[in-house]
Amino acid sequence: MGVVIGYIATLGVYFCIYNIFAFGLNIQFGYTGILDFTVITFMAVGGYLAGVAALGPEQPGTDIYYVLGLSLPWPVALLIGAAAAGAVGYLIGLIALRRLRSDYLAIVTLAAGSIVYGIVGNDTRLFDGFEGLVGVPQPLSGVLNLNPNDYTVVFLALCAVIMAVCWFLANRLYKSPLGRTMRAIREDLEVAEAYGKRTFRVRMSAMVIGSIYVGIGGVLTIWFVTSLAPAGWGTGETFVVWAALIVGGRGNNLGAVVGSFLVAVLFNEATRFLPAISSLPNLIPEIRNICIGGLVILTLWFRPQGVVAERKARFFVVPLQHGTVAGSAAAEVAVSGD
Amino acid sequence: MATETDDFAPATAVTPTDGLLVVAGLARRFGGVQALDGCSFAVEEGTITALIGPNGAGKTTLVNVVAGAIRPDSGRVYFAGQDITARPSHQIALRGLIRTFQLSREYPQLTVLENLMVSPQRQVGERLSVALLRPGRYRAQERAYLERAVQILDDFGLYGQRDEYAKNLSGGQKRLLELARAVMAGPRLLILDEPMAGINPALVDRLSAHMLRLRAEMSITFLMVEHNLDVVERLCDHVVVMAVGRTLATGTMAELRQNASVVTAYLTGGVADVRAES
Ligand SMILES: Nc1ncnc2c1ncn2[C@@H]1O[C@H](COP(=O)(O)OP(=O)(O)OP(=O)(O)O)[C@@H](O)[C@H]1O
Numbered sequence: 001m002g003v004v005i006g007y008i009a010t011l012g013v014y015f016c017i018y019n020i021f022a023f024g025l026n027i028q029f030g031y032t033g034i035l036d037f038t039v040i041t042f043m044a045v046g047g048y049l050a051g052v053a054a055l056g057p058e059q060p061g062t063d064i065y066y067v068l069g070l071s072l073p074w075p076v077a078l079l080i081g082a083a084a085a086g087a088v089g090y091l092i093g094l095i096a097l098r099r100l101r102s103d104y105l106a107i108v109t110l111a112a113g114s115i116v117y118g119i120v121g122n123d124t125r126l127f128d129g130f131e132g133l134v135g136v137p138q139p140l141s142g143v144l145n146l147n148p149n150d151y152t153v154v155f156l157a158l159c160a161v162i163m164a165v166c167w168f169l170a171n172r173l174y175k176s177p178l179g180r181t182m183r184a185i186r187e188d189l190e191v192a193e194a195y196g197k198r199t200f201r202v203r204m205s206a207m208v209i210g211s212i213y214v215g216i217g218g219v220l221t222i223w224f225v226t227s228l229a230p231a232g233w234g235t236g237e238t239f240v241v242w243a244a245l246i247v248g249g250r251g252n253n254l255g256a257v258v259g260s261f262l263v264a265v266l267f268n269e270a271t272r273f274l275p276a277i278s279s280l281p282n283l284i285p286e287i288r289n290i291c292i293g294g295l296v297i298l299t300l301w302f303r304p305q306g307v308v309a310e311r312k313a314r315f316f317v318v319p320l321q322h323g324t325v326a327g328s329a330a331a332e333v334a335v336s337g338d
Numbered sequence: 339m340a341t342e343t344d345d346f347a348p349a350t351a352v353t354p355t356d357g358l359l360v361v362a363g364l365a366r367r368f369g370g371v372q373a374l375d376g377c378s379f380a381v382e383e384g385t386i387t388a389l390i391g392p393n394g395a396g397k398t399t400l401v402n403v404v405a406g407a408i409r410p411d412s413g414r415v416y417f418a419g420q421d422i423t424a425r426p427s428h429q430i431a432l433r434g435l436i437r438t439f440q441l442s443r444e445y446p447q448l449t450v451l452e453n454l455m456v457s458p459q460r461q462v463g464e465r466l467s468v469a470l471l472r473p474g475r476y477r478a479q480e481r482a483y484l485e486r487a488v489q490i491l492d493d494f495g496l497y498g499q500r501d502e503y504a505k506n507l508s509g510g511q512k513r514l515l516e517l518a519r520a521v522m523a524g525p526r527l528l529i530l531d532e533p534m535a536g537i538n539p540a541l542v543d544r545l546s547a548h549m550l551r552l553r554a555e556m557s558i559t560f561l562m563v564e565h566n567l568d569v570v571e572r573l574c575d576h577v578v579v580m581a582v583g584r585t586l587a588t589g590t591m592a593e594l595r596q597n598a599s600v601v602t603a604y605l606t607g608g609v610a611d612v613r614a615e616s
């Protein structure tokens with residue numbers, strides 16, 4: 001029984017984490033139209049920084065090297081991870097968002113992601129290179145002293161709370177005048193600029209907030225698996241987040257949730273139970289990617305807006321004041337009715 | 339009085355305070371094309387000024403330079419007496435100079451009402467901290483904007499379409515939306531790039547009526563690129579004629595009809611004739 005609960009809680013944790021990733025990408029791409037092709041880099045930055053903030057100083061002789069090692073409590077580590085991801089998002093935004101063209105942006109984000117990957121992988125002094133960080137302490141595990149399955153349930157509750165806060169704030173942003181301006185920029189950047197919108201600044205806000213979201217997801221990831229190495233955040237993972245958002249429906253956070261469930265949870269788990277063939281160890285991950293790719297293509301073909309389409313903004317009804325100006329309206333309706 | 343520039347040297351006669359908008363000796367080259375070549379004129383406050391000229395005369399380029407969308411190679415732009423040359427578009431817009439585009443460019447995936455709600459500048463709810471943490475602080479302003487937007491939509495006969503995606507409007511409705519959205523920004527000067535192009539005569543009359551009304555009610559000054567000379571004659575106080583990137587003449591429509599070089603430039607396409615004369 002405990003095993004089943006632990007398994008379901010594990011799925012729940014991944015569901016929450018992917019939701020947060022998808023919210024972050026949704027703020028960047030779904031709201032603002034920023035083609036961020038290196039989502040997963042922010043997850044890594046958040047995870048690593050939270051990891052080295054929480055780990056103790058590196059021990060000589062263990063052959064594991066990393067910077068900082070501050071032994072900080074987990075809430076502080078969370079803040080550090082989120083802030084670091086936001087800072088890297090800002091730096092990439094400085095280069096990528098200067099130009100208006102979106103293809104330029106896509107290429108810059110891809111390149112920046114490769115650079116971060118190369119540096120983290122090859123410079124063993126930062127986060128132990130391709131070996132990665134291990135043994136990152138889990139929040140509250142020392143205090144609670146639970147068996148792994150029960151701990152997973154507690155951790156799920158933590159993830160669910162953080163995810164709910166992220167969802168709430170993302171929706172609030174969407175409905176605000178700032179969110180509306182972001183969507184106007186998504187629709188036509190030049191026009192928004194011609195209407196006095198500081199498009200660079202607004203896009204930078206979206207870039208940084210999205211990066212912080214993904215960074216928070218990264219912190220939860222490293223806490224849950226207690227380790228993080230470059231193999232865990234290749235370009236393929238960025239693709240999974242994109243697939244979740246496209247399939248679920250970009251521009252709305254419910255779509256991001258549905259997409260995370262379909263792509264990151266359902267497909268990941270369904271393929272996990274396929275019989276492994278020992279001579280082809282890469283077969284299952286490849287099948288997984290083929291399935292997700294197929295799902296994206298089918299979505300774009302049959303329902304390009306995604307499973308849950310972006311909804312129209314609703315305003316409270318304002319009565320018309322029929323005065324002198326509005327008097328002409330009745331005559332005009334006939335012409336505009338075509 | 340029609341002033342005719344016989345030698346096409348950049349006119350230096352304008353000074354920054356000649357009007358609400360003053361354009362002085364603007365030049366801009368695209369590869370081998372000299373799109374603007376020392377264009378100068380002034381738009382007086384409270385007028386509806388027309389900018390006419392053959393295709394390729396540089397009218398849209400001029401609008402783009404004035405609005406800060408592209409940089410001039412030389413020359414100056416003054417708005418309300420201040421030098422705004424090559425300022426970023428959003429800064430120029432914040433000073434009250436709003437332009438529309440030659441092809442309708444609504445925000446397609448926003449509703450008609452939202453298209454208007456984006457326009458007001460420096461909204462309280464556009465600040466990140468307010469948007470995320472204190473949404474109560476923008477409610478009152480949002481409601482005021484909403485009331486104004488609904489009123490403007492009603493004035494433009496788009497009230498029934500307010501919750502429709504802008505991309506689903508007809509061509510003529512999109513032109514109306516373009517103007518309604520610009521009005522919502524509360525501009526001092528509105529530059530319209532061929533607002534009447536491709537719309538039926540009844541709608542032309544309605545748009546003209548709207549412009550006259552806006553000038554009277556909101557004291558908006560207009561600069562309008564337009565090919566339809568009947569509309570120009572009826573609507574505009576003042577006309578600027580451009581050809582090959584220069585100001586060919588300015589004056590009222592009646593004055594310009596007497597002007598031989600304007601007639602040739604306009605009726606024959608201009609470019610060859612103007613070059614031959616100079
Ligand atoms: N971005 C650009 N790159 C290259 N050439 C350009 C560019 N923009 C305009 N041009 C050229 O500059 C000249 C003036 O173009 P512009 O669009 O300003 O003319 P216009 O007076 O608005 O014409 P129309 O009445 O057809 O709209 C044209 O020869 C055009 O080809």
Ligand SMILES: [Mg+2]
Pocket residue numbers: 397398399440531
């Ligand atoms: Mg033009």
